[in-house]
Amino acid sequence: xxxxxxxxxxxxxxxxxxxxxxxxxxxxxxxxxxxxxxxxxxxxxxxxxxxxxxxxxxxxxxxxxxxxxxxxxxxxxxxxxxxxxxxxxxxxxxxxxxxxxxxxxxxxxxxxxxxxxxxxxxxxxxxxxxxxxxxxxxxxxxxxxxxxxxxxxxxxxxxxxxxxxxxxxxxxxxxxxxxxxxxxxxxxxxxxxxxxxxxxxxxxxxxxxxxxxxxxxxxxxxxxxxxxxxxxxxxxxxxxxxxxxxxxxxxxxxxxxxxxxxxxxxxxxxxxxxxxxxxxxxxxxxxxxxxxxxxxxxxxxxxxxxxxxxxxxxxxxxxxxxxxxxxxxxxxxxxxxxxxxxxxxxxxxxxxxxxxxxxxxxxxxxxxxxxxxxxxxxxxxxxxxxxxxxxxxxxxxxxxxxxxxxxxxxxxxxxxxxxxxxxxxxxxxxxxxxxxxxxxxxxxxxxxxxxxxxxxxxxxxxxxxxxxxxxxxxxxxxxxxxxxxxxxxxxxxxxxxxxxxxxxxxxxxxxxxxxxx
Amino acid sequence: xxxxxxxxxxxxxxxxxxxxxxxxxxxxxxxxxxxxxxxxxxxxxxxxxxxxxxxxxxxxxxxxxxxxxxxxxxxxxxxxxxxxxxxxxxxxxxxxxxxxxxxxxxxxxxxxxxxxxxxxxxxxxxxxxxxxxxxxxxxxxxxxxxxxxxxx
Numbered sequence: 219x220x221x222x223x224x225x226x227x228x229x230x231x232x233x234x235x236x237x238x239x240x241x242x243x244x245x246x247x248x249x250x251x252x253x254x255x256x257x258x259x260x261x262x263x264x265x266x267x268x269x270x271x272x273x274x275x276x277x278x279x280x281x282x283x284x285x286x287x288x289x290x291x292x293x294x295x296x297x298x299x300x301x302x303x304x305x306x307x308x309x310x311x312x313x314x315x316x317x318x319x320x321x322x323x324x325x326x327x328x329x330x331x332x333x334x335x336x337x338x339x340x341x342x343x344x345x346x347x348x349x350x351x352x353x354x355x356x357x358x359x360x361x362x363x364x365x366x367x368x369x370x371x372x373x374x375x376x377x378x379x380x381x382x383x384x385x386x387x388x389x390x391x392x393x394x395x396x397x398x399x400x401x402x403x404x405x406x407x408x409x410x411x412x413x414x415x416x417x418x419x420x421x422x423x424x425x426x427x428x429x430x431x432x433x434x435x436x437x438x439x440x441x442x443x444x445x446x447x448x449x450x451x452x453x454x455x456x457x458x459x460x461x462x463x464x465x466x467x468x469x470x471x472x473x474x475x476x477x478x479x480x481x482x483x484x485x486x487x488x489x490x491x492x493x494x495x496x497x498x499x500x501x502x503x504x505x506x507x508x509x510x511x512x513x514x515x516x517x518x519x520x521x522x523x524x525x526x527x528x529x530x531x532x533x534x535x536x537x538x539x540x541x542x543x544x545x546x547x548x549x550x551x552x553x554x555x556x557x558x559x560x561x562x563x564x565x566x567x568x569x570x571x572x573x574x575x576x577x578x579x580x581x582x583x584x585x586x587x588x589x590x591x592x593x594x595x596x597x598x599x600x601x602x603x604x605x606x607x608x609x610x611x612x613x614x615x616x617x618x619x620x621x622x623x624x625x626x627x628x629x630x631x632x633x634x635x636x637x638x639x640x641x642x643x644x645x646x647x648x649x650x651x652x653x654x655x656x657x658x659x660x661x662x663x664x665x666x667x668x669x670x671x672x673x674x675x676x677x678x679x680x681x682x683x684x685x686x687x688x689x690x691x692x693x694x695x696x697x698x699x700x701x702x703x704x705x706x707x708x709x710x711x712x713x714x715x716x717x718x719x720x721x722x723x724x725x726x727x728x729x730x731x732x733x734x735x
Numbered sequence: 736x737x738x739x740x741x742x743x744x745x746x747x748x749x750x751x752x753x754x755x756x757x758x759x760x761x762x763x764x765x766x767x768x769x770x771x772x773x774x775x776x777x778x779x780x781x782x783x784x785x786x787x788x789x790x791x792x793x794x795x796x797x798x799x800x801x802x803x804x805x806x807x808x809x810x811x812x813x814x815x816x817x818x819x820x821x822x823x824x825x826x827x828x829x830x831x832x833x834x835x836x837x838x839x840x841x842x843x844x845x846x847x848x849x850x851x852x853x854x855x856x857x858x859x860x861x862x863x864x865x866x867x868x869x870x871x872x873x874x875x876x877x878x879x880x881x882x883x884x885x886x887x
Contacts, residue, residue: 219859236847245842245865245869247842247843247867247868248866248867249865249866249883249884249885250869252759254758257754257758257759258754258757258758258759260755261758262751262754262755265750265754266750266751268746269743269747269750273743285852354880362822504806528878554750630843632843632864632866634865634886635865635866635884635885635886636886638866652825697867697881699817699880
């Protein structure tokens with residue numbers, strides 16, 4: 219199958235031409251939003267922000283009316299049974315993903331593990347978590363495995379080392395960087411995905427063994443941290459009992475209010491949130507024409523002037539550069555964020571440190587990060603997720619038909635481009651308003667009212683405007699036809715005025731035969 | 736007080752509607768910035784190429800008929816626009832010529848065409864699905880470019 223070949227050949231594709239907008243998750247059919255829509259939504263974001271400000275100016279008590287309702291546990295036995303079933307299926311899904319990855323078809327588009335992990339879990343389950351809350355904390359397959367091991371060997375997971383306080387969420391952050399790198403640049407065949415998940419399982423058991431499961435699955439395991447943050451959006455909250463695993467009560471709250479219930483408790487968690495923002499922004503921008511040109515028009519000519527190397531050398535540099543930008547991106551966002559927090563401290567004359575304020579407002583960025591994520595990936599979910607239907611009947615690709623769906627034709631759902639645009643713009647505006655709203659509530663809580671007046675609100679509002687405008691602008695940028703410039707043609711033109719083009723498809727690079735046109 | 740949130744909701748809707756009508760272009764004016772930019776960046780190509788058909792990428796949308804010529808040699812595109820931009824509902828004619836036999840695949844539309852060596856193969860279809868779709872040579876594993884279909 220050509221699609222398979224394309225996935226596998228993508229790494230050697232570098233030289234032939236640029237791959238389309240494709241990464242581990244599949245192919246995106248999105249068009250950049252038109253400029254007028256960008257202009258509209260940026261202005262709308264600004265106007266709506268001031269409406270929110272106006273709302274707060276006239277409301278003295280907006281922060282008061284948040285409450286949570288305890289649902290308790292309807293029936294402890296039924297709940298326990300459902301939960302036990304979910305935990306078993308969670309481990310089963312993990313094992314199946316690893317096994318089908320290693321032993322299933324080599325074609326990434328036909329392999330269960332790729333679609334299940336990247337589409338159903340990484341996208342679908344994230345969005346589900348935003349609706350129903352952090353169920354993952356209860357059914358985390360690695361946690362369940364550790365519980366099982368502990369039941370057989372009591373005491374095996376007692377913490378062996380004191381977890382250093384400074385380490386915070388850095389393990390999860392490093393794993394998150396690796397995860398996004400794999401998503402954007404890893405052209406790993408399914409087999410490697412299976413092995414990576416196996417290695418990650420070993421890491422998790424080791425981490426739990428060293429520092430205790432409680433701590434590791436709160437601060438070390440990437441998806442636990444990520445989905446806990448996303449789960450704060452949801453209207454449902456599961457308060458954990460002391461006994462691991464079983465929630466002792468379920469609470470209902472207004473959506474998004476969970477983000478205000480506690481501040482970030484470590485600087486590394488702030489970085490984690492900023493990377494949620496910057497990784498999606500980077501994914502959006504790294505294949506757009508202006509961004510690709512930064513290297514090939516801005517950096518490449520200087521490099522060639524400095525060092526003379528074969529063309530492939532520069533292609534490698536290009537990828538190193540892209541990776542470096544990905545890893546630098548959260549720190550760029552950090553600098554922007556701290557700048558605005560610092561201004562806020564000056565404006566309000568608050569006695570709190572910049573660091574403290576930065577942690578207090580960290581979670582108010584999550585709605586923006588979350589809608590970034592949806593706008594970038596929801597079409598992917600629609601086009602790729604139907605493929606799981608035939609795959610669950612034949613996960614190993616060996617001719618099974620377990621549920622009679624193996625032959626079901628899966629038509630990718632491709633939405634109309636203008637409908638996609640409207641959804642994207644609407645979602646971004648929505649996330650922006652929620653973030654502005656949350657930041658205001660937080661400001662009311664932290665700064666005594668009256669003294670600073672409306673001015674205390676403006677720095678955060680400006681920050682949200684910057685973040686939203688960046689997100690919208692990225693959506694509107696034209697997509698590069700190719701990532702990498704073609705190597706010098708067989709008959710090179712004079713190097714002095716080497717015609718600089720982005721893609722091999724741009725004909726200038728190759729000698730052209732007059733009669734071929 | 737339930738009145739105030741409603742008032743602010745209404746105000747928000749009015750602001751959104753007003754901005755929408757302010758920014759939305761009149762219907763005949765179709766989005767062109769991407770095409771215009773592509774043309775600008777393509778300019779050096781036509782200057783340096785000995786013979787060329789510059790500007791194929793930005794055909795006038797009003798013609799309703801879009802003919803694109805692609806030439807492939809050694810599995811690599813040597814001539815033709817990297818991005819084919821059309822508008823929804825238009826006829827697209829894609830003429831492709833390669834020095835080796837191959838199979839052309841247009842993603843999203845899932846159109847396939849066999850290419851015989853040194854013969855022009857023509858792919859004709861109506862661009863009735865909007866979005867950005869990869870154009871790929873299966874045997875050479877080459878991404879020839881992309882078809883961008885803009886809504887009307």
